[in-house]
Amino acid sequence: MSEEEDLDLLALQRQLDDAFQTTRPRPAFEDELWLRIQSRRPIWQRLRESLSGLVEGFREAPAVPSVAVAIALIVIVGVGILTRGGLHFAGSGGSTAALAPADNAGPGSAARLPAPAFSQIASPTVPLGGGVKASPVLTLPVPSVITWTGRLNVTAATLPVFRYQEPTSADANQFAVSLGIAPAIQPAQGALGTYTEDALTLVVTGSTPQPAREPSFTLTDSKSSAVASGSDPIVVATAYLSSHSLIPTWPYQVDVQRSGATVRVRFLRLFDLASEGQVSLINGVGDPYGIEVDLVAGKPTVVETGPLPLSLDAVSYPVISGDQAVRSVLSSSAPAANSSIPTVRLTKAELVYVLVWAGDHSFYEPAFLFSGTLTDHGVTHQARVLVPAVAPPFLSP
Amino acid sequence: MVGDRPPFEDLYRDYLGRIYAYVRAQVSTSADAEDITAQVFMNAYQAYGRFEARNTSPVAWLFRIARNATTDHFRAYGRRERLRRTIEHQPMAEDDPSRMAEERLQYRALLAHVARLPERQRDSIALRHSGLSFEEVGVLMSCSEDAAKMLYHRGLKALRDSVAKEGA
Numbered sequence: 001m002s003e004e005e006d007l008d009l010l011a012l013q014r015q016l017d018d019a020f021q022t023t024r025p026r027p028a029f030e031d032e033l034w035l036r037i038q039s040r041r042p043i044w045q046r047l048r049e050s051l052s053g054l055v056e057g058f059r060e061a062p063a064v065p066s067v068a069v070a071i072a073l074i075v076i077v078g079v080g081i082l083t084r085g086g087l088h089f090a091g092s093g094g095s096t097a098a099l100a101p102a103d104n105a106g107p108g109s110a111a112r113l114p115a116p117a118f119s120q121i122a123s124p125t126v127p128l129g130g131g132v133k134a135s136p137v138l139t140l141p142v143p144s145v146i147t148w149t150g151r152l153n154v155t156a157a158t159l160p161v162f163r164y165q166e167p168t169s170a171d172a173n174q175f176a177v178s179l180g181i182a183p184a185i186q187p188a189q190g191a192l193g194t195y196t197e198d199a200l201t202l203v204v205t206g207s208t209p210q211p212a213r214e215p216s217f218t219l220t221d222s223k224s225s226a227v228a229s230g231s232d233p234i235v236v237a238t239a240y241l242s243s244h245s246l247i248p249t250w251p252y253q254v255d256v257q258r259s260g261a262t263v264r265v266r267f268l269r270l271f272d273l274a275s276e277g278q279v280s281l282i283n284g285v286g287d288p289y290g291i292e293v294d295l296v297a298g299k300p301t302v303v304e305t306g307p308l309p310l311s312l313d314a315v316s317y318p319v320i321s322g323d324q325a326v327r328s329v330l331s332s333s334a335p336a337a338n339s340s341i342p343t344v345r346l347t348k349a350e351l352v353y354v355l356v357w358a359g360d361h362s363f364y365e366p367a368f369l370f371s372g373t374l375t376d377h378g379v380t381h382q383a384r385v386l387v388p389a390v391a392p393p394f395l396s397p
Numbered sequence: 398m399v400g401d402r403p404p405f406e407d408l409y410r411d412y413l414g415r416i417y418a419y420v421r422a423q424v425s426t427s428a429d430a431e432d433i434t435a436q437v438f439m440n441a442y443q444a445y446g447r448f449e450a451r452n453t454s455p456v457a458w459l460f461r462i463a464r465n466a467t468t469d470h471f472r473a474y475g476r477r478e479r480l481r482r483t484i485e486h487q488p489m490a491e492d493d494p495s496r497m498a499e500e501r502l503q504y505r506a507l508l509a510h511v512a513r514l515p516e517r518q519r520d521s522i523a524l525r526h527s528g529l530s531f532e533e534v535g536v537l538m539s540c541s542e543d544a545a546k547m548l549y550h551r552g553l554k555a556l557r558d559s560v561a562k563e564g565a
Contacts, residue, residue: 015507016507016526019504019507021418022504024417025430026427029434033438274425274426274429
């Protein structure tokens with residue numbers, strides 16, 4: 001081996017040393033995992049420690065900050081209050097561990113999640129150009145005969161649940177500043193902030209429980225140079241988003257809706273899962289959504305609306321299989337012999353993510369979306385059924 | 398260190414980062430690395446009461462669990478995808494950008510090259526640069542110390558060639 005080769009390899013070894021020494025998990029991970037480990041200790045042991053110098057035990061713990069200790073105390077002492085929305089996290093550093101089960105953890109050791117469901121106030125989708133699109137049937141009549149003829153191959157044993165902390169007015173202000181829009185004017189009712197700058201108006205709203213919606217923004221530009229006619233609307237919309245630094249940081253797929261002179265370009269949000277590929281985020285009626293840009297040919301007004309950029313924590317939860325989801329749906333079917341009751345024919349199912357509102361923090365949770373038709377007294381409707389993917393023991397009753 | 402049995406908390410504090418780096422060098426995303434690292438320490442915590450310090454050092458024991466967990470990960474669902482990417486010379490899957498900021502970008506490419514090495518070469522490099530001696534690497538890989546050194550040096554040369562090939 002030549003001296004030059006030796007030097008090459010030595011240099012490579014030094015790079016490897018650096019790479020391994022500087023590759024570390026994100027800062028919150030150490031605390032999160034430590035809390036998960038602590039939460040698996042026997043309850044009697046935790047209670048005993050809580051009564052006799054618990055803090056001493058944590059002083060020995062590695063780099064667990066006081067916030068994490070506080071959360072651990074909640075986990076230990078407050079086992080009985082780990083219910084829907086019952087946990088409150090001390091700042092963003094509070095992180096996911098306190099809500100998170102280990103991949104194999106029993107349900108008793110973790111906070112349970114609120115279950116995803118279709119909106120109880122299923123506001124009909126308003127299509128571009130006005131009018132009202134018939135909503136799909138989201139609650140199947142009882143009794144009904146349910147059949148399934150599709151395929152659902154989901155093999156993951158765990159899937160991530162994403163959580164965000166509800167933003168404040170200060171966060172809304174910061175977002176406005178990032179768009180170059182300031183100062184704030186008196187917020188509209190229910191908004192976190194309302195801002196104007198020349199021809200731009202920005203309204204930022206917080207999460208809403210029914211229908212569940214994450215914090216969102218609406219930006220109206222009344223003097224835009226963007227036009228839809230004669231240009232590829234996707235290119236125009238993308239350029240427009242880019243000019244405001246609003247290109248989604250999440251994966252998306254684009255579709256275009258047209259009505260008269262108006263073109264709506266939708267950047268539909270996807271979640272990238274290592275095991276299952278990209279899956280759609282759906283709203284309270286089962287439709288995909290994301291950022292929308294409305295362009296009106298010949299007019300200088302552009303309206304864009306979409307989820308506020310948020311920091312998400314991710315934690316893996318055990319999930320049911322596709323077969324279990326199918327069995328769950330079919331379990332409520334009436335016997336097929338009775339021909340006078342409604343018939344539900346489900347033909348398609350997919351893994352999706354659904355926003356689940358939970359107060360000062362909310363979740364994007366995996367679910368199975370079944371779709372097909374409902375026939376009742378000779379009239380056929382579109383039908384959808386949502387089945388939570390997170391294993392039932394990890395969901396609030 | 399054989400014979401000592403430090404508190405589990407010390408093990409956790411001292412080796413979480415190194416175990417993570419060892420795993421991260423072999424899987425394509427930091428999310429996978431976190432999942433596996435979490436599994437490693439969960440398993441280690443459960444088993445620590447039965448750990449016999451006479452037989453091996455806690456560090457080697459921990460890396461054995463990490464090695465098994467990583468192998469299980471590939472067996473479970475990652476192996477086929479990883480091989481596909483290797484065969485197609487595709488870059489490894491990108492993480493969430495917010496996570497990427499937490500790793501030094503200049504080393505991501507290098508670790509991606511490590512991840513594409515043959516399994517035993519990759520393992521020897523990852524174990525060695527996680528701070529283990531060649532003797533410990535050999536024990537973990539069920540081979541002699543000399544064989545571990547040979548695997549490591551072959552891996553190092555393959556890595557150099559891989560990096561040079563991409564740079565060419």
